[in-house]
Amino acid sequence: MTTFADLGLPRPIISVLAKQGITSPFPIQEAAIPDALAGKDILGRGPTGSGKTFTFGLPMISRLASSGASKPGRPRGLVLAPTRELAIQIQERLDEPANAMGLRVLSVVGGVNINNHIRKLARPVDILVATPGRAQDLVNQRKLSLADVSLTALDEADQMADMGFLPQVKKLLDLTPNDGQRLLFSATLDGDVNKLVNRFMHDPITHSTAPVQAAVDTMKHYLFFVGERDDRNKVVTRIGARDGKTIMFMRTKHGVDRQAKKLRRAGIPAMGLHGDKGQNTRTTTLQGFADGSVSVLVATDIAARGIDVHDVSLVVHVDPPAEHKAYLHRAGRTARAGEAGTVVTLVMDAQRDEVDKLIAKAGVDAQSIDLTNDASPAHNRTLAAITGAQAPTGVALPEPGQQQQKKSSKPKAAKPRSGGGRGGASRGGSSRGGATLSGKRGNTPRGKGSKAGGGASSSNKPSRSNNSRRRSW
Numbered sequence: 001m002t003t004f005a006d007l008g009l010p011r012p013i014i015s016v017l018a019k020q021g022i023t024s025p026f027p028i029q030e031a032a033i034p035d036a037l038a039g040k041d042i043l044g045r046g047p048t049g050s051g052k053t054f055t056f057g058l059p060m061i062s063r064l065a066s067s068g069a070s071k072p073g074r075p076r077g078l079v080l081a082p083t084r085e086l087a088i089q090i091q092e093r094l095d096e097p098a099n100a101m102g103l104r105v106l107s108v109v110g111g112v113n114i115n116n117h118i119r120k121l122a123r124p125v126d127i128l129v130a131t132p133g134r135a136q137d138l139v140n141q142r143k144l145s146l147a148d149v150s151l152t153a154l155d156e157a158d159q160m161a162d163m164g165f166l167p168q169v170k171k172l173l174d175l176t177p178n179d180g181q182r183l184l185f186s187a188t189l190d191g192d193v194n195k196l197v198n199r200f201m202h203d204p205i206t207h208s209t210a211p212v213q214a215a216v217d218t219m220k221h222y223l224f225f226v227g228e229r230d231d232r233n234k235v236v237t238r239i240g241a242r243d244g245k246t247i248m249f250m251r252t253k254h255g256v257d258r259q260a261k262k263l264r265r266a267g268i269p270a271m272g273l274h275g276d277k278g279q280n281t282r283t284t285t286l287q288g289f290a291d292g293s294v295s296v297l298v299a300t301d302i303a304a305r306g307i308d309v310h311d312v313s314l315v316v317h318v319d320p321p322a323e324h325k326a327y328l329h330r331a332g333r334t335a336r337a338g339e340a341g342t343v344v345t346l347v348m349d350a351q352r353d354e355v356d357k358l359i360a361k362a363g364v365d366a367q368s369i370d371l372t373n374d375a376s377p378a379h380n381r382t383l384a385a386i387t388g389a390q391a392p393t394g395v396a397l398p399e400p401g402q403q404q405q406k407k408s409s410k411p412k413a414a415k416p417r418s419g420g421g422r423g424g425a426s427r428g429g430s431s432r433g434g435a436t437l438s439g440k441r442g443n444t445p446r447g448k449g450s451k452a453g454g455g456a457s458s459s460n461k462p463s464r465s466n467n468s469r470r471r472s473w
């Protein structure tokens with residue numbers, strides 16, 4: 001069996017992985033890490049949850065550790081990611097292995113007071129993980145130079161190549177030396193990415209470890225035919241009351257707010273996540289979801305890509321996604337790293353054609369379940385058997401807005417869900433506790449500890465340049 005040492009990674013990194021219970025490489029890691037260590041440009045595609053972060057991150061750390069020192073404001077490694085939550089998560093995942101090699105990683109994202117970033121950049125930072133808007137702001141203020149960047153990774157590269165991001169990403173990459181190494185990764189590397197490949201990559205090697213479509217074989221897909229909207233809403237509430245972590249995806253921010261409110265009114269500890277929420281709320285919501293105090297995360301596609309929260313056992317497309325790639329990324333928030341997971345798409349009568357096409361394009365083998373005329377006990381039994389759905393307590397929890405907004409800028413833990421929970425603490429099922437505010441995983445062995453998805457931010461100052469304004473999420 002291949003080991004991380006066989007791939008050429010240095011011993012301190014391997015020790016860090018071992019402490020996290022990570023002992024043998026996943027296929028994309030086995031395929032791409034040696035080439036990345038050899039300095040090649042790489043286009044890497046592996047299914048959701050297959051370990052791409054370490055695939056680009058660990059070789060970056062290793063190469064930078066053996067090639068000199070960074071100067072203040074001049075990182076030598078750059079990682080760009082589409083959302084703040086993902087950028088923070090990447091920084092958290094790379095922190096420990098980087099520290100073990102004597103390197104410093106910093107994330108800079110919108111929604112956090114830029115002065116914090118400026119202050120931190122005044123010391124040498126080796127790897128900068130950024131959302132494009134904030135990186136550009138720092139460049140504009142002359143607090144950040146990308147002229148020393150010898151390695152750049154684009155996570156969710158196909159999304160970074162789409163219309164919303166492409167101009168900004170090109171501009172940033174143009175500031176890095178032309179002969180630098182580039183690593184582009186995603187679960188769905190499609191044609192869009194060529195716009196970046198042609199301009200910025202040199203003889204890239206493509207590593208693709210499974211067919212693009214439906215590549216996670218521990219994931220089960222279902223289409224639930226739910227009739228009209230009222231019927232659908234009843235199904236959503238029963239599903240929300242299940243034990244275990246659930247992510248529900250909605251198309252709009254308004255839809256997220258409404259759905260989270262409805263679930264809380266039914267006694268379910270749900271929280272909403274979308275781009276119009278303050279960064280502190282976004283962070284505490286994701287932390288609450290990671291530590292189990294929030295059992296249902298209701299989100300726009302802001303949470304569709306890259307977010308790695310342990311033990312999410314069910315993803316529900318309450319609104320069908322806009323396109324097949326979004327289906328795959330949303331679905332991929334469950335069944336990660338070899339674990340099992342279930343994905344349900346709720347299909348109202350008027351949506352049947354649209355969803356049929358979407359599922360065909362995603363290449364997913366989904367089982368159809370007819371739940372029209374929902375109230376029958378047989379339907380509820382079917383629903384329960386697949387999702388663990390049950391009747392909610394009906395004891396309303398306070399609205400998230402009342403708890404979370406208008407608070408000071410200090411991050412606080414999500415409210416415990418003792419309020420209306422059936423028997424309180426056991427609700428939400430898979431709470432593991434132990435998620436830290438910084439989101440660090442510490443030395444907890446894999447599968448035994450927490451995996452916070454978000455990191456603390458110290459200010460709620462909105463960012464003007466962030467892409468969320470232009471995006472629907």
Ligand SMILES: Nc1ncnc2c1ncn2[C@@H]1O[C@H](COP(=O)(O)OP(=O)(O)OP(=O)(O)O)[C@@H](O)[C@H]1O
Nearest residue numbers: 022024025026048049050051052053187306308337
């Ligand atoms: N070799 C490994 N063995 C066990 N677990 C691993 C290994 N490599 C990574 N992991 C874990 O697998 C999980 C998923 O990894 P990661 O987030 O990098 O997936 P990804 O491929 O980037 O997924 P996505 O496409 O959704 O972004 C993480 O919790 C990570 O710690």
Ligand SMILES: [Mg+2]
Nearest residue numbers: 052053155306
């Ligand atoms: Mg990823």
